[in-house]
Structure formats: C-alpha cells, structure tokens
Amino acid sequence: AIVLNQSPSSIIASQGEKVTITCRASSSISSNYLHWYQQKPGAFPKLVIYSTSYRASGVPSRFSGSGSGTSYSFTISRVEAEDVATYYCQQGSSNPHTFGAGTKLELK
Amino acid sequence: EVQLQESGPGLVKPSQSLSLTCSVTGYSITSNYWGWIRKFPGNKMEWMGYISYSGSTSYNPSLKSRISITRDTSKNQFFLQLNSVTTEDTATYYCARMNSGYNWFAYWGQGTLVTVSS
Numbered sequence: 001a002i003v004l005n006q007s008p009s010s011i012i013a014s015q016g017e018k019v020t021i022t023c024r025a026s027s028s029i030s031s032n033y034l035h036w037y038q039q040k041p042g043a044f045p046k047l048v049i050y051s052t053s054y055r056a057s058g059v060p061s062r063f064s065g066s067g068s069g070t071s072y073s074f075t076i077s078r079v080e081a082e083d084v085a086t087y088y089c090q091q092g093s094s095n096p097h098t099f100g101a102g103t104k105l106e107l108k
Numbered sequence: 109e110v111q112l113q114e115s116g117p118g119l120v121k122p123s124q125s126l127s128l129t130c131s132v133t134g135y136s137i138t139s140n141y142w143g144w145i146r147k148f149p150g151n152k153m154e155w156m157g158y159i160s161y162s163g164s165t166s167y168n169p170s171l172k173s174r175i176s177i178t179r180d181t182s183k184n185q186f187f188l189q190l191n192s193v194t195t196e197d198t199a200t201y202y203c204a205r206m207n208s209g210y211n212w213f214a215y216w217g218q219g220t221l222v223t224v225s226s
Contacts, residue, residue, distance in 0.1 A: 098155065
C-alpha cells in the first residue's frame with residue numbers, strides 16, 4: 001500500500017497567515033491521483049483540491065495545491081477563521097486508496 | 109444535486125456483522141463508482157472499497173475476507189456488510205461517490221457512527 005506521510009500534524013496560524021501542508025508518498029504517484037479534503041468538526045470531508053492543483057467547485061482561490069512524484073503540497077494563502085478544520089491528502093493511484101493522517105489547522 | 113445518506117444500527121456486538129445502507133438521490137448508481145470510507149477515533153481515514161456502475165467491486169486488501177459491498181439499483185441504494193467485527197471497527201462510516209477517472213470523492217454522506225461493543 002502507498003503510505004502518505006502528511007506534515008505537520010497540526011498548525012496554529014493567525015488570520016491572514018500563509019500555511020502549507022506537505023504530503024509525501026512512499027511510492028511515486030501520477031499527479032492526477034492526488035487529492036485534498038477539508039473536514040470541519042461534525043461534518044463530512046469536503047473535496048478541496050483534486051488532481052494535485054485543481055480547485056473543486058466553489059472553493060476559494062486562497063486554496064492551492066502543487067507537486068509531483070512523491071512530494072505534494074497544499075497551501076492556504078491567507079487563512080480565514082472558516083478554514084479551521086482538519087485537512088487530508090488522498091491517493092487514488094492504487095488499491096488500497098489511502099489517506100494521510102491529517103493536519104489540524106487552528107487559529108491563534 | 110447528488111445526495112447520499114447512510115443508515116443502519118449504531119451499535120453492533122463483537123463477532124457480529126455490521127450492515128449499512130447508503131441511499132442515493134439525484135444521481136443513478138448505475139453510473140460512476142460508489143464507495144465506503146471510515147474514520148476511526150483519532151482521525152485515521154480508511155478506504156474500504158467500492159462498487160462500480162456495472163456492479164463490480166474492489167476492496168481494501170486489509171478487509172477482503174470480511175467485507176462485501178452490494179447494491180439494489182431499483183432503490184438506488186448500495187450496501188456495506190462487514191463480518192466478524194471487533195472493537196477496532198468502531199468508526200464513523202461514510203458512503204461517497206468516487207470519480208471514475210482519478211478516484212477522488214466529490215460527494216459524501218453525512219456519516220454514521222457505528223460502535224462495536226458488548
């Protein structure tokens with residue numbers, strides 16, 4: 001199974017700050033198969049970025065993604081209060097599809 | 109609009125079977141792929157498997173001997189059965205529609221907490 005090592009496990013940021021989460025895969029993945037989700041407390045996960053860098057419908061432009069091979073990143077350019085959530089990367093390249101361990105974003 | 113809703117018992121005894129239903133509205137399950145994902149206490153997420161538009165299935169090898177995903181196209185529902193559960197199967201279970209190309213999950217149910225306890 002492809003293991004996704006996500007870091008950091010938690011971030012405390014100020015409003016307006018830029019934050020970046022990294023996701024490193026144990027094997028190379030086509031960038032088409034790497035996706036990011038946002039999960040707020042008590043809610044289901046919401047697709048934010050698909051295929052490394054494409055924003056899902058309705059997602060603000062402050063969210064972005066990049067990467068290739070085994071190294072991927074997810075960035076919020078200016079954190080807002082509504083961005084408090086846990087973020088997960090996911091690979092759909094091979095069975096089993098796997099998720100990173102999650103990064104919990106909190107506001108300072 | 110695509111909507112998914114999980115239903116089933118919230119409490120299952122150890123060694124018994126866990127059975128959940130995902131009811132889909134706004135889209136036919138004879139298109140795309142339909143999966144089950146669970147989130148354990150402590151936030152770990154696990155993809156369990158899917159059933160395709162044609163009825164073929166794919167399962168996480170870690171569950172392969174215990175899991176079955178089936179469907180009823182007349183009711184636009186698909187189902188999860190997990191046998192021989194233990195307390196380690198306690199989780200929130202989500203059903204989701206999986207993009208059939210690059211395997212992202214764009215639509216999710218609200219999730220249902222299943223506790224395995226005697």
